[in-house]
Structures are given as C-alpha cells and as structure tokens.
Amino acid sequence: MTRESDADTLRAIYEPLANSVRQLIDISIRTEVDASTVAMAKAKIDSAAAELSTAMLPGSFGLRKKDDGQGTAWGNVVIGVRNPVAPPLVIHHGSDGSVWTDFELGAAYEGPAGHAHGGVCALVLDHLLGATAHKPGKPAVTGTLTIRYLRGTPLGRLRAEAHIDRVEGVKIFAVGRIFDASGESTVQAEGIFIHPKGQNS
Amino acid sequence: MTRESDADTLRAIYEPLANSVRQLIDISIRTEVDASTVAMAKAKIDSAAAELSTAMLPGSFGLRKKDDGQGTAWGNVVIGVRNPVAPPLVIHHGSDGSVWTDFELGAAYEGPAGHAHGGVCALVLDHLLGATAHKPGKPAVTGTLTIRYLRGTPLGRLRAEAHIDRVEGVKIFAVGRIFDASGESTVQAEGIFIHPKGQNS
Numbered sequence: 373m374t375r376e377s378d379a380d381t382l383r384a385i386y387e388p389l390a391n392s393v394r395q396l397i398d399i400s401i402r403t404e405v406d407a408s409t410v411a412m413a414k415a416k417i418d419s420a421a422a423e424l425s426t427a428m429l430p431g432s433f434g435l436r437k438k439d440d441g442q443g444t445a446w447g448n449v450v451i452g453v454r455n456p457v458a459p460p461l462v463i464h465h466g467s468d469g470s471v472w473t474d475f476e477l478g479a480a481y482e483g484p485a486g487h488a489h490g491g492v493c494a495l496v497l498d499h500l501l502g503a504t505a506h507k508p509g510k511p512a513v514t515g516t517l518t519i520r521y522l523r524g525t526p527l528g529r530l531r532a533e534a535h536i537d538r539v540e541g542v543k544i545f546a547v548g549r550i551f552d553a554s555g556e557s558t559v560q561a562e563g564i565f566i567h568p569k570g571q572n573s
Numbered sequence: 574m575t576r577e578s579d580a581d582t583l584r585a586i587y588e589p590l591a592n593s594v595r596q597l598i599d600i601s602i603r604t605e606v607d608a609s610t611v612a613m614a615k616a617k618i619d620s621a622a623a624e625l626s627t628a629m630l631p632g633s634f635g636l637r638k639k640d641d642g643q644g645t646a647w648g649n650v651v652i653g654v655r656n657p658v659a660p661p662l663v664i665h666h667g668s669d670g671s672v673w674t675d676f677e678l679g680a681a682y683e684g685p686a687g688h689a690h691g692g693v694c695a696l697v698l699d700h701l702l703g704a705t706a707h708k709p710g711k712p713a714v715t716g717t718l719t720i721r722y723l724r725g726t727p728l729g730r731l732r733a734e735a736h737i738d739r740v741e742g743v744k745i746f747a748v749g750r751i752f753d754a755s756g757e758s759t760v761q762a763e764g765i766f767i768h769p770k771g772q773n774s
Contacts, residue, residue, distance in 0.1 A: 389614070396618055401656055401657075413625045417618065420613075420618050429605060479656075490718070494720070495695060516722070
C-alpha cells in the first residue's frame with residue numbers, strides 16, 4: 373500500500389518534465405531557426421536525455437512494479453501526465469454515466485493542414501468511449517470501433533463527449549462525438565466494449 | 574519552384590532535431606532519476622525550447638507557405654519526419670496498389686500495460702488505408718473507419734498492410750491489418766474514402 377503523499381511527491385517531480393517535453397515537441401515542429409541554433413539546441417536536448425537515462429525502466433511505463441506510488445495511467449498516450457505525447461486529456465464523469473473532456477490539439481497532432489489527423493480523433497474517441505465502460509478494478513477493452521467523419525476537425529480548442537447507448541449481454545455500446553470551438557460536431561463514433569473474462573485489475 | 578537540394582538541406586537540419594526529441598520523449602516517460610537530476614535536465618530542455626522559439630511559424634506546420642522547400646507531410650503526426658510524435662511511418666507502395674509499413678512503437682504509444690493503445694492502432698490504420706486511396710494531387714479523406722480489435726498489440730516491432738478492396742462510385746473501400754512480431758494479426762480495419770469535390774491539391 374502506497375501512501376497518497378508518495379504519489380503526490382512523484383507527480384510533482386515528473387509531471388513538470390513531461391510538460392516541458394510537450395512544449396518542446398510543439399516548438400521543434402514549428403521552429404524556423406538556422407542550422408547552428410538547431411545544433412546548439414539539439415546538443416542540450418541530447419545532454420538532458422543522457423542525464424535522464426542514467427536510471428530508467430527497462431520497458432514501458434505500464435510494466436513497472438505497481439507499488440511504487442505512480443498511477444499506471446501516467447504513461448498512457450491519451451491521459452498520461454508523464455507522457456508528453458498525451459495532450460493529456462482530463463476526463464470528467466457525470467452522475468448519469470456520461471463522460472466529457474475539453475482539450476487542445478496543437479501542431480503535433482496535425483494531418484490535413486491546420487486540422488487534427490483523423491486517426492487522432494479516433495484515438496481520442498476510442499479512449500473516451502472506453503472510459504464510459506470502465507469500472508473500478510474492471511477495465512473494458514475495445515471490441516469494435518466505428519468512426520464517422522462529418523467534417524474536418526480544426527486544431528485548437530475541442531470538446532469530446534460520450535455515453536453508454538445500451539448494453540446487450542457482455543457488450544457495452546458506447547457513442548460519442550468531437551465538437552470544434554464553434555460547437556459543430558466534426559466526428560462521431562460508436563464502440564463496442566467488453567470486460568475480458570477473468571481480468572479484474 | 575523549389576530545388577530538390579533545398580529540401581535536402583532543410584531536412585538535414587531539422588530531421589535530426591526531431592529524432593533527438595523523439596528519443597527524449599521515450600526516456601522522459603521511463604526515467605527514474607531523482608528530483609535534482611530531473612530539474613537539471615528540465616532546465617536544459619527549457620533552454621533548448623527557448624532557443625528554438627526565437628523564430629517560429631505562427632501556426633501548425635502544414636499552414637506554412639508551400640514554396641519554402643519543405644514537404645507538407647513533414648509535420649504529419651503519422652509520417653512527419655519533423656514531428657517527434659510520429660513513429661514516423663515509412664509507407665511502401667506495391668505495384669498492385671497495396672501499401673505496407675514496418676514500424677516500432679515504444680513507451681510513448683502505450684495503452685494497456687506493455688501494449689499499444691487501441692486508438693494508436695486506429696491512427697496507424699486510418700493513415701495507411703488512406704494511403705491506398707491517395708493519388709498525386711488528389712488527396713482522399715476518410716468517410717468512415719471501422720476497427721476490429723482481435724487481440725492486444727504488443728509494443729515493439731510491428732507491421733501494417735492495406736489495399737483497396739473495391740470502388741463503388743465515389744467511394745473507395747480499403748482494408749488493412751496490423752501484425753505483431755510473431756506475424757499474428759492483432760487489429761483489422763475497413764475504411765471508406767472519398768476524393769472531395771473541387772479539391773485537387
């Protein structure tokens with residue numbers, strides 16, 4: 373059993389690092405500085421990477437031992453506060469079982485010019501629809517996900533919502549949408565989720 | 574008209590930067606160094622970001638002027654050589670219209686412990702299926718994408734393949750799969766793509 377304060381301490385160390393790397397990702401895509409400035413910055417980045425790699429998990433984040441005080445989801449590509457690739461999404465749960473999130477997608481998530489990649493919209497909706505089906509200690513896995521693209525999703529401030537439409541035996545049918553800053557629905561999704569037998573952690 | 578050599582020169586400047594940031598992402602998720610080492614590394618990362626941000630595109634990469642010698646796709650979240658979030662995928666085209674890619678997903682793409690996030694598989698397949706429908710100067714957009722998850726996709730070396738199944742009027746039906754390192758199919762997808770009217774660039 374890990375104390376709450378251990379998790380808080382660890383998060384206070386590692387979350388600011390992820391935030392800095394996340395900002396660096398955006399800047400590194402958009403930078404127009406000259407070759408010598410790039411080379412200087414790259415040297416600092418490589419030096420930081422070398423310092424950070426002196427003690428490192430052998431595998432991915434989710435495979436570390438679970439009693440070290442860090443939440444498993446901290447490495448998750450959608451919601452992980454230690455994963456600079458994650459926007460990260462903060463998912464809110466309504467009392468009626470619905471879920472929603474307000475988030476921002478920048479240059480790192482681009483597909484068509486100025487727009488989020490359709491597959492990034494699928495990534496967000498897969499996770500959000502899954503969140504409707506998750507129960508504490510009883511994770512749900514995606515069986516099938518169907519995404520319908522209604523229009524382009526502009527980069528910038530976005531909102532996504534999902535809820536359970538119906539349950540048929542072991543299948544949970546969840547539906548959701550992404551909305552752009554003007555409130556227009558850009559992508560809709562339906563997912564079928566199941567609780568794997570014998571899995572309860 | 575931009576000379577080939579301009580693109581080569583620009584790529585030689587910026588691609589190594591993206592590679593360094595990509596490596597930093599992985600290390601920053603997996604690092605276990607102490608708070609003072611994190612703080613030192615973070616200071617170097619913030620300093621590099623400050624240097625790189627002294628000249629920067631106002632928006633995302635795809636919105637820059639197109640005659641500057643850089644390929645539009647360099648910022649793409651799946652294939653962009655300037656985007657550290659992209660694995661990046663290198664997509665091969667067969668003479669029969671099929672496409673395939675061998676790629677590696679590390680800690681940055683994690684969902685379930687040790688496995689790629691289902692939405693990342695959707696992102697890869699959306700892009701790859703779309704690549705079957707693209708024609709030079711005539712991009713295709715995703716109408717509908719259906720993903721079926723057969724089993725977990727372990728992080729590590731993976732392969733994805735796609736081809737056009739059939740064309741019905743303006744709709745192009747593409748199908749594809751992801752295979753794990755042992756050759757087992759983990760995820761399959763069907764996508765319907767269309768060439769938007771009046772769009773030819």
